[in-house]
Amino acid sequence: MQLVRRAAFGWGASAASYAHPTRGLVIHYDGSDQGLARREHAACVDYWRRTRRFHMGANRGWSDIGYSYGACPHGYLFEGRGLDRMQAAQPTGNSTYYSVTLMCGPSEDPTPAQIDAVRELRAWLMDKGVGGLVKGHRDFYSTSCPGDRLYRLVKNGTFTKPASGDAKPAAGAKQQEDDDVSAKDVWGYEIPVEWGSKENPSWQAKSILVNAGQRLRNIEAKLDAQHATIKALADALAARDGSVDVDALMARIRSEIESVTVRLDVGE
Ligand SMILES: [Zn+2]
Ligand SMILES: [Zn+2]
Incomplete structure (x- = not known):
């Protein structure tokens, strides 16, 4: 989950109760199209700051941005009020449901990365003991929110599926602070490998490490076997011809082997 914390916006702890x-989780949208999917990710950061200013300004007068989280079209999840706060988003569900707004409007479809961000948020909240229900704002209150497009996705279960994982943040989106990279994420990170197959061109870091260990043990076993074979040959030769000095022969073979330059062809 590409979580961008409040601190990245220079905001302290939420003053919400x-x-x-x-x-x-309740899904929201913006009442007007924002065009953020076509723009640089920096525009999403501006949008999030602007939304908070609006919610805290004269029009709303709230103690903080109204939502717990916001999902941008590049796949980042922005922290709003965050965990364990009252929402100012869906009256009658403000203390019982979390809220996430997708930073898009009535005639914009969410991007795959944005949908994944919501799925990851849901899974993350469920890990913390929150229920898995996903609703739309209009399930609580008479409103157009979250728009017909998003509401259709709420109803057809799109947000309750696991994240597809292949919806990476769009190219050009700058890497933001991400407090949530776990050891599991690192070991599961897929790296393209030159020995990969067409169906499986990338391997997880842990698979590469396990594979390298296996290959190393195989090489050691083969070397041991070769050494035993050479020794047996030298012994057989000595048995046939008493003039063969096994120790001298082995020493010579060993020095020949040691003079071989070991070349490692390491891929990029
Ligand atoms: Zn709403
Ligand atoms: Zn963005």
Whole structure:
């Protein structure tokens, strides 16, 4: 999950009151198209700051941005109020559900990366004991939110599927602070390998490490076997011809082997 914390925006802890939502997640949108999918990710950062200013300004007068989280078209998840806060998003569900707004409007479809960001948020919340229900704002209150396009995805279960994982943030999106890279993420990171097959061109880091260890042990076993074979040959030769000095022969073979330059053809 590409989580961008409040601190990255220079915001301290949320002043919103405490709540412990446990039921699930409510989907929101922006009432007007934002065109962020076509723009650099920096525009999403501006959008998130602007939204908070609007929510805290004269029009709303809230203590903080209204939502817990926001998912941008490049696949980043921005922290709003964050965990364990009352929402200012869906009256009658503000203390029982978390909220996430997709930074798109009525005639914009969410990007695959944006959908994945919501799925990852849901899975992450479920790890913390929150229920897996996903609802739309209009399930709580008479409103157009989250728009017909997003609401269709709420109803057909798009957001309750596991993240597809292949929806990487779009090229050009700058890497943001990400506090949530775990050891598991690192070991599961897929690296293109030159020995990969067409169907499986990239291997997880842990698979590469395990494979390298196996190959090394195979090489050691083969070397041991070769050494034993050479020794047996030298012994057989000595048995046939008493003039053969096995120790001298082995020493000579060993020095020949040691003079071989070991070349490692390491891929990029
Ligand atoms: Zn809404
Ligand atoms: Zn973005």
